[in-house]
Amino acid sequence: MAQQIKAQAPVPAFEYELFEGDPDHLRTVVATPPQPTPWIEPAELKLKHRIGRGIFGDVWLATHHQIGVDFEEHHEVAVKILHPLDKDLTQKFVEKFEGLFLKCREMQGVCWLHGVSILNGKVCIAMKFYEGSIAERIAQVKRGKFQLADALRYGIDLAKGIKELHAIGLLILNLKPSNFLLNEHDRLILGDFGIPYLLLGIPLSSPDMVLRLGTPNYMAPEQWEPDVRGPISFETDSWGFGCSILEMLTGLPPWFGKSIEEMHESVVLKEEKPEIPSGLPLAVEHVIRGCFEYDLRNRPLMQDILHAFESTLNAVKSDGGWVGPEGKVLAGKSSGSGYTEWYLSKDHLLVGDTVRSRKPLNGHKPQTMEVPEGTVASLESDTEKNGSVLVNVTGRNYTIRVNQSKLERVTSGFAAGDWVKLKEENPKHAAVGILHSVQRDGVAKVGFIGLETLWVGNSSELQIAQAYYVGQFVRVKPDVSTPRFEWPCKRRGGWSTGRISQVLPNGCLVVGFPGRLVIGDEPRKSLADPAEVGRVSFDTCPGVVEKYQHVEDFHWAVRPLAITLGLFTGIKVSTCVGRRIGAKLKKGRRSSDGQDGQAGANAAWLPPPVANILFKEGASTATVR
Numbered sequence: 001m002a003q004q005i006k007a008q009a010p011v012p013a014f015e016y017e018l019f020e021g022d023p024d025h026l027r028t029v030v031a032t033p034p035q036p037t038p039w040i041e042p043a044e045l046k047l048k049h050r051i052g053r054g055i056f057g058d059v060w061l062a063t064h065h066q067i068g069v070d071f072e073e074h075h076e077v078a079v080k081i082l083h084p085l086d087k088d089l090t091q092k093f094v095e096k097f098e099g100l101f102l103k104c105r106e107m108q109g110v111c112w113l114h115g116v117s118i119l120n121g122k123v124c125i126a127m128k129f130y131e132g133s134i135a136e137r138i139a140q141v142k143r144g145k146f147q148l149a150d151a152l153r154y155g156i157d158l159a160k161g162i163k164e165l166h167a168i169g170l171l172i173l174n175l176k177p178s179n180f181l182l183n184e185h186d187r188l189i190l191g192d193f194g195i196p197y198l199l200l201g202i203p204l205s206s207p208d209m210v211l212r213l214g215t216p217n218y219m220a221p222e223q224w225e226p227d228v229r230g231p232i233s234f235e236t237d238s239w240g241f242g243c244s245i246l247e248m249l250t251g252l253p254p255w256f257g258k259s260i261e262e263m264h265e266s267v268v269l270k271e272e273k274p275e276i277p278s279g280l281p282l283a284v285e286h287v288i289r290g291c292f293e294y295d296l297r298n299r300p301l302m303q304d305i306l307h308a309f310e311s312t313l314n315a316v317k318s319d320g321g322w323v324g325p326e327g328k329v330l331a332g333k334s335s336g337s338g339y340t341e342w343y344l345s346k347d348h349l350l351v352g353d354t355v356r357s358r359k360p361l362n363g364h365k366p367q368t369m370e371v372p373e374g375t376v377a378s379l380e381s382d383t384e385k386n387g388s389v390l391v392n393v394t395g396r397n398y399t400i401r402v403n404q405s406k407l408e409r410v411t412s413g414f415a416a417g418d419w420v421k422l423k424e425e426n427p428k429h430a431a432v433g434i435l436h437s438v439q440r441d442g443v444a445k446v447g448f449i450g451l452e453t454l455w456v457g458n459s460s461e462l463q464i465a466q467a468y469y470v471g472q473f474v475r476v477k478p479d480v481s482t483p484r485f486e487w488p489c490k491r492r493g494g495w496s497t498g499r500i501s502q503v504l505p506n507g508c509l510v511v512g513f514p515g516r517l518v519i520g521d522e523p524r525k526s527l528a529d530p531a532e533v534g535r536v537s538f539d540t541c542p543g544v545v546e547k548y549q550h551v552e553d554f555h556w557a558v559r560p561l562a563i564t565l566g567l568f569t570g571i572k573v574s575t576c577v578g579r580r581i582g583a584k585l586k587k588g589r590r591s592s593d594g595q596d597g598q599a600g601a602n603a604a605w606l607p608p609p610v611a612n613i614l615f616k617e618g619a620s621t622a623t624v625r
C-alpha cells in the first residue's frame, strides 16, 4: 500500500519511487513524500459527493491533493464530516485525533488515516477509500447470511483490529457491519477507530449526536447511560462484536424491527440478550453467549474471542459446515459464585501472591473461609486455565491445594470486587465504587457512578468501604434530602425501604420495593448511590414498631394481611366479650325477674339495639351450646 511504504522508510530526497497498488488513486509520481502529519490544509481536500450518512456525520468521497516543493500527490479518500461542535471543542477533538494518528497508522486492521481538517467549522477525518463493506456484502449474499467459515474469518480480522485499538487504550463503541470495510484482499478493516470514544467528555449540541455512544442495536447495557450504569470498558466492545457476528450469521441486526425505546427496555431494563442461532460450534456459541453477559466483567476480552474463533476456523469444513469440538461441554457461570470463566481468566496467580477465598460476585463473604489469607507456594502446570495452586495458609502451619477459581489475589489489602472509596473525595463522582482490578504494582481501576469510564489511579489513594449485597434491605439515609436518583416515599411519609436486586459494576444499586404495591406505570425499581443509603435489618430496628414496619417491607401483602388479621382478631375478641356480657346480662335479667335484679338494671342504660343484640347473642350462644 502506497501510504504504508511512505510511513515505513524515509525515502531519500529526489529519489523517485513507484507506488504499488492504488493506481487510480495516485495520479502523480512523487518524490520526497512529506513527513506524515495529521493536519490537512482545508484547501487540500476537494469534496465530490456524499456516500453515506451516519449518526456522527456524513461520509463524502473526496480527493486529497498535496503539493510540496518537489512532490505532488492525489488520493481518492473518504471524508467523515462530523456534526458541528463548539469552536473550542472542535480544537480539543482535533488534538485528541492528532495524538492517535501515528499509532493508528501502524495498525494492520484499522482503516488508513490520511489526516484531519476543519471545513466550514466541522471536523473532517480523511481516510483511505475502500470499495466495499461487510454491510454491503451481507446485502449481496444469498439470504443475507454468511457461511460460517466466512463469518469466522471476518470475525478474526475484526477481533485483531479491535485488539490493536484496545492496546492503545481506545474503545470503538460503534461496532457494526457498515463500519467494517473490505480491502482489495477481502480482509476486514475497521472503518471506525473510536469516534464515539473521542467524543466522550465533549458536550454535544447537535440532537443527532445525542446517542453519541453508539448505534442502539449494537449497544451494550452500560453504553446507554455509562455514568449511571457503566463504566464502559474493553468488554463493552465485546457486546458490539457479538452483535456484529450475529448479523453476519443471520443477515439481520439484533433487535431488528424494535424502536429505540423497545431496545432500551430489552437490553437495559429486562436484561434480554440477542438470539443466538442454533447449531454453532460449541466454542463459538460459548464465547458469543459470553459477549452478552449483563455484567461487563463477566464478558470475554478480544483475545478470548480470537482464541475461540481461530481454533474453530481450523475445524470448519470448506463447505461451511463444521467439525467438532469433540463433546467438551464448556462451563458457563461457575456454580453459584456468579463468575464466568471469562471473569476468572482476567487474572492469573503467581508464586508469592497473597490470596484469600473468593467471595461470590456481589454476594456476602462466606462465614468460614477455607483460606482467610495465604500465600501461593506453587502453581500446578495447567494453572493457565482453572488449574490448582498450593497455598500456605497464614497463621496455620499447613499448605492446601485449592482450585485457582476459588481464590482472589489480594494486593495492598485490596482484591477485585471490593467496595472502595477515595481517601480524598472527588465531587465529580460517587464516593463509593467497586474495584475492577488492582495490579501488583498498585495500579487500580474503579467503577464509580458519575464516571463514564473506569477511574485509574493507585491503590494507595483508596480505602475499603462498606459493602452492599444483593438481597439486603436499604433506605435513603436521614441526612440525604435529595438523593441522586429518584426514591419512593411511604404513604405516611419518610423514605420507603427497598431490597437490592442487583449491583451494577460501578456500585450503582438496583433496588426493588417488595413492600409497595405498584399499580400502573409507576417504576418498580429505583437506582441508588450506595453512599446515600443505609442498610435496614430486623436486628438493628430499635423497637417493636420499627421491627413490624420492616416486616412490611418484605412484601406488599404483609400490611393488608396484618390489617385483616387485626380486624378478624378484633371481631373475634368483641364477639367473645359480647357473649360474656350477654350471658351476664341474661343472668341478671333472670334474677331481676325474680332473682337478684342486677342485670336488668345494667341493661337499662344500654341503647335498645345494642341491648337487643347482646341479648340475642347470649340467647343464640346458649342455644348452640
Ligand SMILES: Nc1ncnc2c1ncn2[C@@H]1O[C@H](COP(=O)(O)OP(=O)(O)OP(=O)(O)O)[C@@H](O)[C@H]1O
Pocket (backbone or CB within 6 Å): 051, 052, 053, 054, 055, 056, 057, 058, 059, 078, 080, 111, 127, 128, 129, 130, 131, 132, 133, 174, 178, 179, 181, 191, 192, 214, 215
Ligand atoms: N473509508 C471508507 N471507504 C469507503 N466507504 C466508507 C468509508 N467509511 C465509511 N464508508 C461508508 O460510508 C457509509 C456511511 O458511513 P458512516 O460510518 O458515516 O455511517 P454509519 O456506519 O451508518 O454510521 P456511524 O456514523 O454510526 O458510523 C457507510 O456505508 C460506510 O460503509
